[in-house]
Amino acid sequence: MERRVFRLNGFLVIGLLVLLTAAGAGVALPFLNADGGEVIIGVTAVVLAVILTIASTGFVVVNPNESQVVQFFGRYLGVIRTEGLQWTWPFTARRRVTLRVRNFETDRLKVSDADGNPVEIAAVVVWRVVDPAAAVFSVDDHIEYVAVQAETAVRHLATSYPYEAHDTGRSSLRDSSVVSEELTAELRERFERAGVEVLESRTTHLAYAPEIAQAMLARQQASAIVGARFQIVEGAVGMVSNALERLRAEHVVELDEERKAQMVANLLVVLCGDRAAQPVVNAGSLYS
Numbered sequence: 001m002e003r004r005v006f007r008l009n010g011f012l013v014i015g016l017l018v019l020l021t022a023a024g025a026g027v028a029l030p031f032l033n034a035d036g037g038e039v040i041i042g043v044t045a046v047v048l049a050v051i052l053t054i055a056s057t058g059f060v061v062v063n064p065n066e067s068q069v070v071q072f073f074g075r076y077l078g079v080i081r082t083e084g085l086q087w088t089w090p091f092t093a094r095r096r097v098t099l100r101v102r103n104f105e106t107d108r109l110k111v112s113d114a115d116g117n118p119v120e121i122a123a124v125v126v127w128r129v130v131d132p133a134a135a136v137f138s139v140d141d142h143i144e145y146v147a148v149q150a151e152t153a154v155r156h157l158a159t160s161y162p163y164e165a166h167d168t169g170r171s172s173l174r175d176s177s178v179v180s181e182e183l184t185a186e187l188r189e190r191f192e193r194a195g196v197e198v199l200e201s202r203t204t205h206l207a208y209a210p211e212i213a214q215a216m217l218a219r220q221q222a223s224a225i226v227g228a229r230f231q232i233v234e235g236a237v238g239m240v241s242n243a244l245e246r247l248r249a250e251h252v253v254e255l256d257e258e259r260k261a262q263m264v265a266n267l268l269v270v271l272c273g274d275r276a277a278q279p280v281v282n283a284g285s286l287y288s
Contacts, residue, residue, distance in 0.1 A: 002133040002195075005070045005078025010059055010085030017055055024048045058090040067132040068094045079132050097132040101199065106151050108205055111158040113173065118209035121158045121173070123201055125150045125187060131195025139194045149190045150201075157183050163208065173206055240264050 028044040060068055060080065068080040071093045080086055080094075088094075105124040113119050127146060129135045135142040157179065165172035173179055180202050187198045244260065 002131050003078045005080055005088055007080050007082065008087045010061075010087045013055065013059070013087040017052060020051065021048055054090045055087075058087045058092070060086050060088060060094050062086055065099045067097050067099055067129075069097055069132050069136045070094055076133065076137065095136055097129055097135055099129055099132070101126060101128045103127075104146055104150055105204060106147075106154055109151060109155055109158070110209055111155050113158055113163045114160060115162045117163055119158060119163050119173070120205060120207050120209055121154060121203060122205035123150070123154045123183065123203045125201045126199040127187075127191065127196050128199065129195055130197045134193070134195030142194045142196060145194050146191065146196060150187065153183060153186045153190060154203075157186070163206075173203070176203065179203060 024044050024047070028041045062068055062080055062083045064083050066083070068086075070077045070080060070088055072089060072091065077089065077092065080088060081099075103124060103126055106122050108120045108122045110118060110120055125146070129142065139145040158173065160182075161171055161173045161175075161179065163173050165175075171178045180200075183203075184198055184201045187201055191198055240263075244263070
């Protein structure tokens with residue numbers, strides 16, 4: 001668990017050390033010409049040198065958006081977050097941990113989706129350290145841990161959804177909002193033990209693998225054509241039904257069932273055909 005370690009402002013400690021040096025000099029100088037004064041001055045100088053040397057090991061510089069994890073001969077003491085020149089316990093080891101927001105983008109990973117189709121997927125993760133102690137002591141290297149766990153989560157996500165959802169109500173990898181939310185939730189659970197917070201994650205690349213890309217493109221084109229034809233037929237049926245209903249309601253012409261069927265067939269050919277219809281003028285009667 002993160003806790004605050006004892007610290008003092010570094011400039012305040014420097015001022016105290018200057019005053020201590022001045023006080024030591026003031027004590028030793030009166031003995032300069034006295035008998036045995038050299039011994040007193042030497043002892044005072046040695047004591048001051050030892051004190052200054054020991055005190056100097058406690059200075060540490062903390063940059064903005066950084067922290068220092070402090071250990072004393074292997075024992076965890078706490079964390080310093082206050083920026084500037086600080087002073088803490090002497091003979092302690094400090095490890096710098098940045099608290100800045102960082103980005104990690106995975107390589108293009110080749111995995112099989114939920115339908116077994118090989119796809120290529122990549123994602124970017126925005127993260128930062130919120131618990132420096134956990135980042136240092138819970139894992140060997142929190143940066144490498146983020147990279148490995150991010151790629152693992154992306155692979156797991158790709159195998160949980162199909163590339164395209166052919167069934168109504170089924171999510172797919174192309175649903176960016178759903179995929180991003182689930183990826184972020186999984187990454188937060190994985191990174192929590194390392195003291196890392198996930199701010200955002202999104203897929204940056206998604207495509208079929210090259211060996212099946214052409215076949216899947218043809219499948220997508222066929223699906224698009226079928227969907228377009230379905231809409232055309234639905235619209236044509238509605239137009240034909242409306243035409244027959246208006247002809248009957250306005251008593252324009254009376255048609256038997258056979259002529260209705262022929263008219264419906266002609267209208268559907270005109271409305272659903274790929275090419276413009278060629279008009280044919282009937283010089284005879286309606287039945288010849």
